[in-house]
Amino acid sequence: MNVAVLSGGVGGARFLRGVISVVDPGNVSIIGNVADDIEVLGLRVSPDLDSILYTLTGLGDEERGWGRADESWRALETVAELGGEDWFSLGDRDIGLHLVRTELLRAGVPLSEATARIAQALGLRAHLLPATDDPLRTFLETPAGTFPFQTWFVERGHRDEVDAVHYTGAPDAMPAPGVLEALAAADVILFAPSNPYVSIGPILAVAAIRQALESRTVPCVAVSPLVGGRAVKGPADRMLARIAGGTTPAHVASCYEGLIDVLVVDESDERVELPGDTKIVVTHTLMTDLDASRRLAEVALA
Ligand code: GDP
Ligand code: CA
Numbered sequence: 001m002n003v004a005v006l007s008g009g010v011g012g013a014r015f016l017r018g019v020i021s022v023v024d025p026g027n028v029s030i031i032g033n034v035a036d037d038i039e040v041l042g043l044r045v046s047p048d049l050d051s052i053l054y055t056l057t058g059l060g061d062e063e064r065g066w067g068r069a070d071e072s073w074r075a076l077e078t079v080a081e082l083g084g085e086d087w088f089s090l091g092d093r094d095i096g097l098h099l100v101r102t103e104l105l106r107a108g109v110p111l112s113e114a115t116a117r118i119a120q121a122l123g124l125r126a127h128l129l130p131a132t133d134d135p136l137r138t139f140l141e142t143p144a145g146t147f148p149f150q151t152w153f154v155e156r157g158h159r160d161e162v163d164a165v166h167y168t169g170a171p172d173a174m175p176a177p178g179v180l181e182a183l184a185a186a187d188v189i190l191f192a193p194s195n196p197y198v199s200i201g202p203i204l205a206v207a208a209i210r211q212a213l214e215s216r217t218v219p220c221v222a223v224s225p226l227v228g229g230r231a232v233k234g235p236a237d238r239m240l241a242r243i244a245g246g247t248t249p250a251h252v253a254s255c256y257e258g259l260i261d262v263l264v265v266d267e268s269d270e271r272v273e274l275p276g277d278t279k280i281v282v283t284h285t286l287m288t289d290l291d292a293s294r295r296l297a298e299v300a301l302a
């Protein structure tokens with residue numbers, strides 16, 4: 001069975017760990033969000049791709065929930081001492097990866113190829129594909145102004161309510177090599193329980209990806225990132241309440257209109273009918289450990 005999964009960072013990675021424990025990783029293609037990518041201190045950082053890389057290769061820091069395990073912060077301490085830009089946390093080991101990626105990009109290697117090389121070096125067997133090699137970036141429109149994603153999320157601690165989300169570069173963004181092929185070869189397409197607006201949304205903003213999903217001939221199953229109408233972590237619930245008008249499964253499904261056949265939601269969520277032919281599947285969706293991730297992946301794949 002071939003599986004294609006659209007994914008953001010931390011929530012997506014947790015789910016993907018379950019997916020690759022029930023499907024041969026060689027048959028799993030991950031289409032990752034790159035609209036959070038940022039240039040920090042001259043380094044190109046791809047937070048969502050890296051969360052996936054670290055989590056799936058066992059290098060991630062489980063307690064912190066992001067970044068690498070056994071991390072140190074000496075380089076960033078020096079940056080702070082020198083009065084450099086230090087609001088974006090970069091660990092020493094993490095910086096090593098960003099150095100390699102940045103160097104490859106500077107030499108003209110596309111992000112998809114750079115990602116494949118890094119993934120192979122780390123021993124990842126699943127295919128990790130950035131949604132696009134082109135510049136695609138999320139901007140948040142808030143009452144305090146419009147901010148690039150990481151300014152809003154990290155620097156301002158996502159305290160600003162979001163009125164609208166924009167994806168710059170989307171009209172010209174082409175799917176990265178392998179993305180359309182992965183969707184065409186998939187027996188089932190999954191949307192990880194990632195933030196619909198800032199993780200899955202930018203992937204769907206790539207027109208050719210959206211078209212491929214609209215004309216799919218295989219089932220597409222999304223997993224809701226909400227548990228009991230609340231985000232497990234992060235601003236997804238507040239964004240849904242303000243932009244979609246609520247946090248029920250119907251509001252989550254409205255983000256994926258015409259694109260999904262099934263929405264998997266938590267037992268603690270409101271029982272509602274979804275519009276159209278979209279079916280709802282109720283299960284335990286809190287991924288407290290690998291077993292829970294695996295069971296959730298099994299339900300989504302079934
Ligand atoms: P990010 O890119 O690192 O912000 O991560 P994602 O967008 O992939 O995932 C963030 C979303 O994951 C949040 O909206 C969380 O509510 C959701 N999430 C995290 N853990 C869980 C979980 O155990 N179960 C479910 N259903 N959602 C989760
Ligand atoms: Ca992200």
